Amino acid sequence: MQKKNLRNLFIFGGLLVAFSLPFLIPAATRLSDRSTAVEKGKLSSEAERFETRGDYKIKGGKVVFDFELINHYPEAKELQFGSGQQFEIVIRDEKDEEVYRYSEGKAFTLALVFRNIDPGASLAWQDRWDMRDQEGKMVSPGRYRAEIEIMPIPNEDDERIEASQLRTSIEFTLAEAEELGLNEDGIITxxxxxxxxxxxxxxxxxxxxxxxxxxxxxxxxxxxxxxxxxxxxxxxxxxxxxxxxxxxxxxxxxxxxxxxxxxxxxxxxxxxxxxxxxxxxxxxxxxxxxxxxxxxxxxxxxxxxxxxxxxxxxxxxxxxxxxxxxxxxxxxxxxxxxxxxxxxxxxxxxxxxxxxxxx
CATH class of the missing domain: 3.10.450 (Nuclear Transport Factor 2; Chain: A,)
Known part of the structure; x- marks a missing residue:
């Protein structure tokens, strides 16, 4: 009698599972889909940002910096600048002492400047450093670091851009002047x-x-x-x-x-x-x-x-x-x-x- 009841219990349990599967599978699928959507949304949110990249080359007695601000958002973005200065570059030597600043001695127009960036596109800039310090003297050979910052001003309608998205740094080495094709005065030989x-x-x-x-x-x-x-x-x-x-x-x-x-x-x-x-x-x-x-x-x-x-x-x-x-x-x-x-x-x-x- 006990075995018969146990067998009936197993049969009932099997029927219950069989009848429940059509309802349980869609629910589980919906839960999985919801979890995947949340994960995708998180990844999408992380991907939607700006990114600053830079590179350099030494040419004609100068260090040439090429850098860009990339739009990783799915829609076009408009950036607002408060003057003609849209970026800053500071170069430091091995002792972390400043030897060059892009804006030093320059005058910029005080006017709002608006620039648009399409999705996946970028804004590009270039600066050329003649390897002279702020006193006009040729710098010594060694390691240097260029700190680059793009300088848009906050727009009331948009959320503030994280500072890390607007900055990048480039490390480079300067050889002896002769190796760079320059004389002692920094003039191309x-x-x-x-x-x-x-x-x-x-x-x-x-x-x-x-x-x-x-x-x-x-x-x-x-x-x-x-x-x-x-x-x-x-x-x-x-x-x-x-x-x-x-x-x-x-x-x-x-x-x-x-x-x-x-x-x-x-x-x-x-x-x-x-x-x-x-x-x-x-x-x-x-x-x-x-x-x-x-x-x-x-x-x-x-x-x-x-x-x-x-x-x-x-x-x-x-x-x-x-x-x-x-x-x-x-x-x-x-x-x-x-x-x-x-x-x-x-x-x-x-x-x-x-x-x-x-x-």
Missing amino acids: SAAAKGIIAELADDVMHAISNRDGENLAAYVHPKKGVRFTPYTYVNLEEDLVFTPPAVRSFFTDQHVYCWGSYDGTGDPINLTPSEYYSRFIYSEDFLNAEEIGYNEVLSSGNMLENQFEVYESPIVVEYYFPGFNPDYMGMDWRSLRLVFEEDGDDWKLTGVIHNQWTI
Whole structure:
């Protein structure tokens, strides 16, 4: 009797489980789905953020920092900046002492700036450090750390962005100046400069000798333009600067400009671009100059040399004739200098300096 009751109990239990399964499985599935959804929501929430990434390279005597702010949200985001300064970079040495600050000595426009970032896209910036400290001296070889911070201001409608999402740091090592292709003054060495610019300078000189404004304009710095200096010393107040479009029409422009003052008399140099070209640019056949110097001064007169102070980490190519008439004992020398500065990954023409013996 006891065995029969036990058997009936097992049969009843089996029937109960069988009838319950159709109801238990969906419930368990719903519970599992709910748990998975919660987990996915948690992961999604963690993934929805901003991220700052950065990298560096050493090029042309500078440390070039490329960095970006990435939008990992599923929707576009608008960032608001309180001025023209959208980021800060601070570089510290091995002793954790500050040697460079991007904003030092700069003035920024005080105006709201709005920038949009699509999902998965980024905002990108670049800064170039000439490896000089805040006193203008070349820093020593060693380990350095660049601390980068993107600087949006809080928007009332959006939640505050965590500081960690707007920051990144880059560690790098600077070798001896010679290994970087620099001399003791931080100027690109002659050998390094020649390797970088010789072919480009030759193309520019061909355009100049051919009076080809259209071709020459393509080599001019798109933002800085090209400055024309009639006598060695670069005068930021008097030297004229032509934009690429102005260079394009240089040889057809009949307007008379004042290019500075004649040496000796102080009279104004009032000439058309073509007249200036004949007198203060291609006054000799510089395409076939007897000597060419790369970041080295070949000519020597009584005027101050300041091209390496005025231009930013430039390469200066000098086309030099040491003299023409032996009776003048070399005092009739002539030279033309082409000044190049970096524009992103390219080198662009930013200066044309005419040189000759002056009184």
